[in-house]
Amino acid sequence: MNGRFSIAMHIMTLLCAGEDSLLSSEFMAGSININPVLVRKELSNLLKHGLISSQMGKNGGYALAKPAKDITIAGIYEAVKPDAVLGQAKNQPNPACPIGKQINAHLKQLDAEIEQVMLNKLGTTTLAEFCNKFE
Template sequence: MNSEFTIAVHSLVYLTHLPGHMASSESIAANVSTHPARIRKVMGCLRKHGFVKTKEGIGGGYILDCDPDEITLAQVYRAVSCGSFKPSWCTGDPEQTCPVSSNAQRVMDQIFADAEAYFETYFARITIRSVLEKIKQCP
């Protein structure tokens, strides 16, 4: 699992926590604890999917452009980390005559794809707002 998903969720929660404010990549990076260039990369992706608006130049930055009560982690996952559940390493060898070896790769791929679709239905129940609420309830 890719950590860009974590960064995207954290950034959206942070913007929700600062309603109406522009936040620069630098201030988001400080909150998330990473490098501003990494934030800009992830935010570019969120902008393409309509979750945030961007402003370049002086006083620019990022601002929320969606309803945090509507946006779910499933949408964020699909935007940023779709397909990252499956490990990159592949089992078996399609050239072998043994049906187990030659088909294991394809069947495992299908299992991982289905599992990903399945846990997305869990993420679909969690909104950005609800993540912020959980954070606020921490002691």
């Protein structure tokens, strides 16, 4: 997995901490310390998943779409999750080999099981709780 979950969590934490006002992508990029366009790209994705709302034009910006206590870390993870939690190689296993022929199906099943326990655990913490850890 790449850095998208970290970036998404950073964004959501900022929006949670600044819950009363709209935050700009420029401001968030300054905190995260990455390019503002990348921030907007992730914001666009979070928007699509209904986690945040946006306001265009001057004095526009972003805010949480619902109270932080109603957003779980699992919900945020779902918005950015990779195809395979355990990673996936780009190779095409040899179909003439009895192991190669079946390995991807079995790995996929294993991956699904692991994703489930991860989501269960991530679902026990809300964004509000995560945000409360900050002083």
